[in-house]
Amino acid sequence: MFAEEDLTRDAFLGGRVQAWQPRHGYRAATDPVFLAAACDARPGQSVLELGCGAGVAGLCLAARVPGLRILGVERQAAYADLARRNGVDVVEADLTDLPDDLRRQSFDHVIANPPYYRAGHGTAADDPGREAALREDTPLDRWIAVAGRRLAPKGWLTMIQMTERLPDTLSALSGGFGSVTVLPLMPRQGRPAGRILLKARKAGRGPFTLLAPLCLHDGARHDRDGDSHGEIARAILRDGMPVVWGTPPKTRSI
Template sequence: MGFKDDLLSQDSFLGGQLAVHQPKAGYRAGVDPVFLAASVRAHPGETVLELGCGAGVASLCLGSRVAGLTLTGIELQHEYAALARRNSVENGVPFEVVEGDIAALPAELRQRSFDHVIANPPYFLRENGVSATDEGRETALGERTPLSVWVDVAMRRLVQRGQLTMIQRAERLPELMSALDARAGNIEVLPLAPREGRKARLVLLRAIKSGRGPFALLPPLTLHEGAFHDGDRESYTPEVKAVLRDGAALRWPEA
């Protein structure tokens, strides 16, 4: 059984290019998976695996921007996996969704390798906060599987020279870097700052399996114009607005 229609909303992404069903109560995707998708340097004909795909927003955004990809996702929660399949069909973006736990990857995925692995792992360590009352939201936001396992699974599923792309809270960057160990190089980290002069709350990370290039901490991307929120209006910078509303790729500074 999946979500009943009266428990769902239909939300627009990429300026209306995608119409995605999400639960009214539960985990609801915002801009984070859009930034994740916009950061993937994918090309037609390549294969992509999303770990913990939820309702499918990141993969569908990526497939909308880059035609000809083979998109696959794994999702632990049956209701969200069913929703991702429905969103795939209704938006005309082919997307294979496998139900399973990344910590015990189904055999059908253990036998495959991918050009890209993308992930938006849970942000919060449960010992550091209060659990959400909604089970779906709690599973999406509260870490049950260690971040190191997410990284390990990603690296194992990548082809040589394949690329990992992740988004995570800035405070967990040391843990993320430690989990990458010697299997990855050419690591680039792009901090996302809400406004100029503010601390980054999120980071985007890209890494190449078996890469040998140096680490690069890039200048932060500022999301909003102005020093503070000055009213009920959208204040995204033009570059960010192009990503969120037009489906543009996110331009990373040169490392």
């Protein structure tokens, strides 16, 4: 477990969410916030997060949508303990070896921020917790297969992933998902999208939809200190506005 002096208390959604995180290791930034904003859950529904870490995505989702039943799965004991301290209901388990009682449950939504890098690719992180969060041990197609088994009929999977892993993701979804919609997250105008948000419906029959990118920052380059997020990105990250899977409306706060 993390020692008290190795933790920080961090704010998300403009301070609406407070979460303990390790000072060193995997630290949630904007990706879990975007993931939570992309989930179209409604009050009274159930949500399972695979690989929840310290629980930031679930906390942000709960802050926006009241009355959800949210359960996290996390295999790293220290992070599972931290998520519980943050107020998240967590099962400590490997997603490929879930306990029997969880395998008997189904959920309206599954959300996930799987490791971005394939095994053996890139430079390994010094911290084992960060390494486990960023580089896959369990292949991406297993994450998606587990999500499909835990979803109720016509349930929704929502993910955030690196753009370069989109072909792998779409290939894995082809076995049991449809109605796939992809929203690229572009850091600045004219830059390639580094991340994608994706939602897919179990046994969905709708067409594949590729939306226009959401530009995260104003300006062509970073040329000043402070917050340079664009209006929509700022509303999501600061005010708790949901991701709109279509034409963005005027911004609004929760």
